[in-house]
Amino acid sequence: MATTIIEPGFIQPPSIEPPFLRQPNGIVLFGERSRRLMALAQGHAMADFLRFMGMLAEAQQRAMESQGVPILPEAGQIELCKTHGIPPLNTQAMQRDASWREGLNIILEQVAGRANTATQAAIARIQALSDADMESFADRVLSGDYAGLYLAAAPLIGAALQVYWVRLATSLDLDGFTRPDVHTLCPVCGSLPTASVVRIGGVEQGLRYLHCSLCESEWNMVRIKCSHCESTKGIAYYNIEGDDGAVKAETCDECNSYLKILYMEKNMEVDPIADDLASLALDILMDEAGYLRSGPNLLLFPGMQDA
Numbered sequence: 512m513a514t515t516i517i518e519p520g521f522i523q524p525p526s527i528e529p530p531f532l533r534q535p536n537g538i539v540l541f542g543e544r545s546r547r548l549m550a551l552a553q554g555h556a557m558a559d560f561l562r563f564m565g566m567l568a569e570a571q572q573r574a575m576e577s578q579g580v581p582i583l584p585e586a587g588q589i590e591l592c593k594t595h596g597i598p599p600l601n602t603q604a605m606q607r608d609a610s611w612r613e614g615l616n617i618i619l620e621q622v623a624g625r626a627n628t629a630t631q632a633a634i635a636r637i638q639a640l641s642d643a644d645m646e647s648f649a650d651r652v653l654s655g656d657y658a659g660l661y662l663a664a665a666p667l668i669g670a671a672l673q674v675y676w677v678r679l680a681t682s683l684d685l686d687g688f689t690r691p692d693v694h695t696l697c698p699v700c701g702s703l704p705t706a707s708v709v710r711i712g713g714v715e716q717g718l719r720y721l722h723c724s725l726c727e728s729e730w731n732m733v734r735i736k737c738s739h740c741e742s743t744k745g746i747a748y749y750n751i752e753g754d755d756g757a758v759k760a761e762t763c764d765e766c767n768s769y770l771k772i773l774y775m776e777k778n779m780e781v782d783p784i785a786d787d788l789a790s791l792a793l794d795i796l797m798d799e800a801g802y803l804r805s806g807p808n809l810l811l812f813p814g815m816q817d818a
């Protein structure tokens with residue numbers, strides 16, 4: 512083992528630890544996603560779908576820009592959660608304030624003029640919902656209870672919930688967050704990840720972060736480990752033959768699940784939500800191979816494509 516002898520007078524540089532938690536950048540997040548989706552749409556078999564999603568992300572950005580800080584849980588409560596590794600913005604425990612519905616209205620107004628007939632109908636149906644029905648629709652989206660849900664409206668509700676939780680997550684002070692015992696759920700809001708990203712640059716070089724499906728925070732998890740059951744055995748990687756290798760499916764033979772993993776070294780522009788939507792062919796492949804997807808994408812719901 513090598514020993515470093517520190518000479519007297521030598522000032523040791525502060526060791527910079529990579530963050531275990533990364534906060535979303537609300538100023539650019541949805542705008543960059545929109546541009547990524549528009550780029551992915553070029554020459555893609557599902558170009559119209561991706562362009563619509565790009566437009567939806569642009570509407571999310573508009574909502575982000577026009578809304579302020581939402582009502583956060585009480586400061587003492589947040590601190591208590593942080594020190595005990597409990598997500599302070601937990602979807603089940605937290606009372607949503609009505610501003611998420613104002614965000615939804617902004618999104619619907621933006622999208623309405625450019626939506627196809629099916630989406631126009633979904634918008635009209637959402638606008639006709641009572642506040643109570645809108646809240647229970649949101650509850651079902653958040654808890655993954657999709658059976659019998661009006662799927663055409665679900666991505667619009669999901670988009671508004673993302674904006675609301677990103678507003679919350681970007682208002683939090685990350686200082687004092689302890690790493691929770693459970694690594695498979697978002698430390699900020701307790702939701703499942705949509706995908707994970709192997710990052711490049713600085714102290715984060717080569718590190719893998721899981722990307723929250725709701726508040727878009729990212730938390731570190733070592734590589735070659737199942738993001739669902741945390742097994743390190745039976746992990747394998749699949750991608751579509753002939754692609755750039757930036758998006759793979761990480762499968763686990765212990766729990767029979769998969770989640771996509773994105774590699775920034777293959778493509779710096781990758782975005783967990785956008786690149787997930789653009790790689791549905793990989794989901795079909797994994798489904799055929801008998802693996803179950805472990806995390807949702809709130810802009811795409813199972814069965815939506817067939818509706």
Ligand SMILES: [Zn+2]
Nearest residue numbers: 697700723726
């Ligand atoms: Zn989260």
Ligand SMILES: [Zn+2]
Nearest residue numbers: 737740763766
């Ligand atoms: Zn597993």
